[in-house]
Amino acid sequence: MTSLLPMPEKRIFSGIQPTGNLHLGNYLGAIRNWVTLQDDFESIYCVVDLHAITVAQDPQQLRQSTREVAASLIAAGISPERSVLFNQSSVPQHSQLAWVFNCIARLGWLNRMTQFKEKAGKNRENATVGLYSYPTLMAADILAYRATHVPVGEDQKQHLELTRDIAQGFNQTYGVEFFPLPEPQIFGSATRVMSLRDGNSKMSKSDASDNSRINMTDDADLIAQKIRKAKTDPDALPSESAGLEGRPEAQNLVGIFAALADSDVESVLSDFAGRGFGEFKPALAELAVAKLAPMGDRMRELLANPGDIDAVLADGALRAEEIAAPIIDQVNDIVGFLGAGSKSGPGS
Ligand code: TRP
16 A cells, blocks of 8 residues: 555534524534634534434425525635535545444444434334444544544534544554544533523524524524513622522523623623613623624525525535545555555555
């Protein structure tokens, strides 16, 4: 085999499911951090439609959700020029590498995955094989680019651990130092956004009440109205964060304010100490409208021309494939596959 491709120094990869109705929780918890990362790193962002079909999907809806998520990323500030933005199924190397990883990962490793247990529920026998091997595809997403850092939330940490195990398993099996062991990129600033109707449950796209969340497509009036209607308590705001304990709704709104203002809870409280929600809510509404309404406007604009979104994703896919193809060629060669795939030179 010819020499290994040089290892990228720092390359970010992350994926997001194509679900409609992205909301403030998705924005402050993940997307906003992706936007920041592109300033400092080569960043690759992927809408994971292959992962989506591990559970039942309506094809027309899947197309729509894929475009919607791409539009929210662009509206939030992901630059399709500076970063690589594409949908997973357009780059065949993901599926190719996932198969190789299915032959590295052990049943015992996958059996430990808590997300499979949650998603499969009681009727495990009826879960798809794809849902079971979801994490090997995720490992392939990351390692098809030999990404070194992966921004993920708490819920995906176990999958990232497994990705490291797979990378190491591959390297060991074939006696190569080919794959990096990717590190989670955890954000100090990631904000856990709770429902506007119940400070104890996460803001969610599946909550029956639309007033429980601020959607990325909401316009200025709707954003202001939802904040006006948000559940609160009758007390004034405390001067320090300790005073928010046992007041989940107050904590949530102050946390949202701090995140949107690029500030922190302590300094928000030092500005609003002793004031009630009658004063705090209008200030929050004004801030939220200023930060979020332009994104909603941009999203609606983008979605009015779905062909343009498709073109942006297609261009991203070409650029993604340019990075992934030589890596997968080399994998094929390392594994011992003959043929067009092994362009990196004749193996031994
Ligand atoms: N599983 C991730 C989620 O549900 C999405 C995802 C797919 C991903 N592939 C990835 C995240 C690779 C990071 C890296 O949120």
